[in-house]
Amino acid sequence: MATIEHLPSSASTDDIVAIIERDGAVILDDVLSVAEIDRLNHELAPYLEKEVYCRDEFTGFKTQRIGALVARSEACGDVALNPLMLASARQYLNQHCDDIQLHFTSAVAIAPGESAQILHRDRGIWGGYLPRKVEPLFSTIWAVTPFTKANGATQVVPGSHLWDKTRQPESKEIAYAEMSPGSVLCYNGTVLHGGGANSTSDEVRTGVFMHYALSWLRQEENQYLSCPPHHASRLSPELRALIGYSKGGYVLGFYSDPDDETARHESVSPENMFSERAEQFGKIEGADHLVSQSMK
Numbered sequence: 001m002a003t004i005e006h007l008p009s010s011a012s013t014d015d016i017v018a019i020i021e022r023d024g025a026v027i028l029d030d031v032l033s034v035a036e037i038d039r040l041n042h043e044l045a046p047y048l049e050k051e052v053y054c055r056d057e058f059t060g061f062k063t064q065r066i067g068a069l070v071a072r073s074e075a076c077g078d079v080a081l082n083p084l085m086l087a088s089a090r091q092y093l094n095q096h097c098d099d100i101q102l103h104f105t106s107a108v109a110i111a112p113g114e115s116a117q118i119l120h121r122d123r124g125i126w127g128g129y130l131p132r133k134v135e136p137l138f139s140t141i142w143a144v145t146p147f148t149k150a151n152g153a154t155q156v157v158p159g160s161h162l163w164d165k166t167r168q169p170e171s172k173e174i175a176y177a178e179m180s181p182g183s184v185l186c187y188n189g190t191v192l193h194g195g196g197a198n199s200t201s202d203e204v205r206t207g208v209f210m211h212y213a214l215s216w217l218r219q220e221e222n223q224y225l226s227c228p229p230h231h232a233s234r235l236s237p238e239l240r241a242l243i244g245y246s247k248g249g250y251v252l253g254f255y256s257d258p259d260d261e262t263a264r265h266e267s268v269s270p271e272n273m274f275s276e277r278a279e280q281f282g283k284i285e286g287a288d289h290l291v292s293q294s295m296k
């Protein structure tokens with residue numbers, strides 16, 4: 001039976017990155033405290049208790065998915081900023097980008113009776129246009145309930161990020177991300193995985209998903225609509241920048257204020273939208289970087 005390697009919460013980014021490079025996935029045990037897990041469950045409860053289920057083969061029929069977590073839950077915002085995950089994601093993806101962005105947030109609750117999700121590669125959302133040599137994602141699933149094989153722990157096929165696209169796993173090659181609340185599964189965008197079947201009669205498996213992507217890719221969850229400016233204004237500058245209210249390079253992602261007739265906010269970083277001082281983030285960078293990039 002395949003297994004996913006576990007590391008202690010004291011693991012270094014080098015340890016985490018090395019295992020993801022080798023296996024495509026790793027679990028860090030007991031990262032969050034009981035108080036942090038309680039806070040997450042408390043802030044998610046108003047949404048999860050509505051019991052509105054997904055309605056297709058891929059997302060499930062007995063699965064709830066709650067998005068917009070940065071706008072809806074401060075505890076989720078703190079999880080998105082977890083320093084070890086951010087540092088690991090940056091180290092893992094840095095050969096393909098100048099920086100990372102938060103790409104997807106979701107609380108996924110798998111209820112009794114749900115069947116196993118189709119195994120897939122998350123990079124498929126970009127339609128297969130990305131060359132395999134570019135790894136686009138560092139994804140995290142935080143357990144806020146126990147994850148067991150019986151209640152729907154994520155299925156992962158270790159090593160399958162290196163497989164030919166068409167190879168299908170045998171059942172003995174599928175591992176289950178069994179973990180305690182507060183632990184986190186980290187995986188890349190190329191490893192085969194999917195939600196597990198929930199064969200229990202009374203346990204709901206809930207995970208908080210935070211996926212990080214190369215900053216030059218389109219985000220799966222549209223963060224500007226899921227966390228529009230009136231919500232983003234309440235966030236820390238770091239979290240705001242991480243979800244996309246920042247530039248992803250010399251000019252990538254600039255904005256001009258459509259209501260500003262003084263032309264002070266032309267082609268500036270979105271961070272200016274939240275600044276008291278006009279163009280606080282209007283630092284003019286050298287064009288050399290852009291020129292060298294455009295020669296590649």
Ligand SMILES: O=C(O)CCC(=O)C(=O)O
Pocket residue numbers: 059108117122152153154155193194195196207
């Ligand atoms: O719920 C899970 O464990 C995994 C879900 C997943 O991989 C997806 O929806 O893309």
Ligand SMILES: [Fe+2]
Pocket residue numbers: 120121122193194
């Ligand atoms: Fe997935």
